[in-house]
Amino acid sequence: MSDTATTKRAIPDRLGTRTSRILASWEVLLFGVAVLIFVFNAFASPYFLNAWNLSDATFNFTEKAMIAFAMALLVIAGEIDLSVAAIIALASTTMGAAAQAGIGTPGLVAIGIAVGLACGAFNGLLVSGLRLPSIVVTIGTMSLFRGISYIVLGDQAYGKYPADFAFFGQGYVVWVFSFELVLFITLAIAFAILLHATNFGRHVYVIGNNEFAARFSGIPVERVKFILFLLTGLMAGVAAVCLTSRLGSTRPSIAQGWELEVVTMVVLGGVSILGGAGTIAGVVIAAFVMGLVTFGLGLLNVPGIVMSIFVGLLLIITIAIPIVAQRFKEMSLGK
């Protein structure tokens, strides 16, 4: 009887102080990494601290980050979409074909976004309608969407976009703030509100944590998932407009390999790949970290191969730190 009283089983009544919790949070840790990289770059290259150069650097991640916001919601809900880069290819190809037919800029933007939405709806129907696993569905549609682009274009390219179409990928709103950067910030705020301040956002977390419980609580799980795929398709469509406008041409190999970079951004941002946890702020910081790392290393003329090794290590280390810390904590508590 007295044994139970002596067994050390610490269950804290509070999760530490408010400040200590914030300091230990993923976002703060990642922000610290971002600041370190920024400072390091500023010392390593005399060209880094220049408003225009930093503005140029944002192009390395803005388009991917737009998709990463929607992908973060999808991953929090316990699903994934690997077809996003292929959606860009298909949307861009369709816009290219429309541009050859003489359709103007507003029409092209509408077409790009519509194709994104249609692809997202297709993924969503297969996942939430037929209850298929999203990883399998989107690996399939990844080949399907890009395959269509290859059939249409082969080794050819679409050019000849209208001159004012260039604004979305090459234009500036004020001073060094490009249209893409402003759109990135706007979308970050919109997605943060959607995830953190609406019922829909709460539903996303609940589904990711416990889908059964979500169903029994009356949350329309399939509808939420369908909307998330639609959102991801929409963001891929928006990214397609920006990227096509920036390149001024379309080839079927456009945005090759971006799906992995988007997922990397999401995971680096502290979104649990198992679902149920994560914030938009984390994804925003992760986008900046990846952008700053690639740009900073680029300024030092570090070869791309070394760069991808570096990003891979960064991902493993930032993911390992909290898990290892947790293990140590458990071990010390268990003693």
Place this chain on the structure above:
Amino acid sequence: MKLANKLAIGVAIAFAAMTTAASAADMKIALVVKSLGNGFFEAANKGAQEAAKELGGVQVIYTGPTSTTAEGQIEVINSLIAQGVDAIAISANDPDAVIPALKKAAQRGIKVISWDSAVAKEGRIMHLNPSSNELIGKMCLTLAKNHLEGGKGDFAILSATTTSTNQNTWIAEMKKQIKDFPGLNLATTVYGDDLADKSYREAQGLLKSQPNVKVIVAPTTVGVLAASQAVKDAGMIGKVYVTGLGLPSEMAGAIKSGATKEFAIWNPIDLGYSATQIAYHIVKGDTDAKPGSAIKAGRMGSIKIGDNGEAAMADPFVYNAKNIDEFSKIF
């Protein structure tokens, strides 16, 4: 007042640091390739470094994306613009998609040229082709002549498909220039469709049906390799020779067996060397590189800029038993 003073000093030091860094640096020429880790481009870099050493005060930045994408090259171009390089010499993954980025570079005073794989006209000052159709046609005839005793006799062409644009242009050039090679006679032209087995059978057929043919000229890498094999298998080494355009790594065996004495293809080292030389002279303001002008390119001599701002570097480079080992390691 104190704070203002400190700030002013800080800014002054920062500026001083930046300007000294800038003046101490050499002329920076970026050699942007389709992707890193490709022997052809590594060789081009070797040539670029050679040119930099020769010119003096030139730093060559050899860079490119990990995979052959336009997006990757744009990221590289952006970081080069940020570093304020003096010139960019690029072998483009996409002739159109890199244009907005290269135009931005040009706006910031960077001289942009393309080499090997061209950028469309509006994105660059000039483009350097490794050779020209005229020079390739002439080289094929010269190779045939060199394999024939006294430079006289019959030869046959083993081409790719009947619709291959490049090969047809080169064959037309050969027919046009054959009058400059007295005694040389084109017996026939056959097509192996750039397939190894069909090219092999066509070469076998030539050996049987055209006993007068002493040289087979194949202006395609697949053809020249297959024909060498056919000659070797038929035991005709020393009686019939094979030559044309091929890759040193693939042709090393044919040179060793004696089926081929020499063949030609562009030399990537010379290409990187010339691109660097041209970029240097454009930055120096020695030339405006307009069509019709000529640019000095060190040991490669003077390179003329033709229509569309395109230039041909030189004759294709000849490979033989003496240099095959060196180049077969490269590409």
